Amino acid sequence: MKQIFALLSGLIFGIGLIVSGMADPAKVLNFLDVFGTWDPSLAFVMGGAIAVTAPGFAWLFRSRQTPYFDNTFRVPTRNDLEPKLLTGAAIFGIGWGLGGFCPGPALTALPLAASGTLIFVPFMLGGMWIARHTPDLTPKTKEGTA
Template sequence: MRVLWGFLSGLVFGLGLVISGMANPAKVLNFLDLAGTWDPSLAFVMGGATLTAFVGYRLVWRRKAPVLDRTFDIPKNRVIDTPLIAGAALFGIGWGIGGFCPGPAFTALPLLAPGTLIFLPAMLAGLWLGARIKAGGYPQGKGATS
C-alpha cells in the first residue's frame, strides 16, 4: 500500500511540475533573469506550493502518527556546517546554470531535450561523487566536516 501511495504522490508531484512549467528550463531561466526577459509566473507557483505546504503541515501535525507509518521521521540534526552550505550553493548554481532541479529534470526526460540528456547524467555523477566523498572514498577538501 505504501508503494502505491508513494507512486500516486510522485505522479501528482510530477504532473504539477509539468503543468506549472517547472519542467521547462527556459521558463526557469527566464524567472532568474531579472535584468532581461524576466517571467514572474514561477513566483506564483512557489507561492502556491508554500501555501499548500503550510496548510498541509498544520493538518498533519495534529495527528499522533503518519497514516502509513508508526512515527514521523523528523531530522534531528540542526547544525549549519560547511557541507550543508557547499551543497546548497552547488544546488543553486546548478539550478541557475541548467534551469533544472532534480524533480523537474526527471519529469522532462521523456521530452528528450538535449539539455535534459546532459543535465541528468551530470547530476547523477555528482550525486555519486558526493556520496563517495561523504563515505570517505575520496579525500575531503580543507575545512570540510563529516
C-alpha cells in the first residue's frame, strides 16, 4: 500500500509540474530573467504550494503522532549552515539557473525528449554520482578544539 501511495503522490506531483509550467525550461529561465522578459508566474506556483502545504503539515502534526505509512515523522533536526551545505546549494542554484531545470521537473520533462532535457539529465545524474562517491574534504576537528 505504501508503494501505491508513493506512486500516486509522484504522479500528482509530476502532473502539477507540467500544468504549472515548471517542466518548461524557457518558463523557468524567464522567471530568473528579472531585468529582461521576467515572468512572475512561477512565484505564484511556489506561493500556492506553500499555502497548501503549510496548513497541511500543521494539521498533520497536530492530529497524528505517527505518519500513515511509517513509524515516525522524518523531519530534519539540524539548523546549522556548514560550508559543504552552502557550496552544494550554490552549485545546485547555478546549475538550475543555467539549465532552467530543477531535478524534479527535469525528470518529469524527460519523456518529452527535448534536447536540453536529454543533455541536462545525464549530467545531473553524473553530478549526483560524483557527489556520492567523492570523499568528504571538510576538515575534521578533534573534540575540544575548534
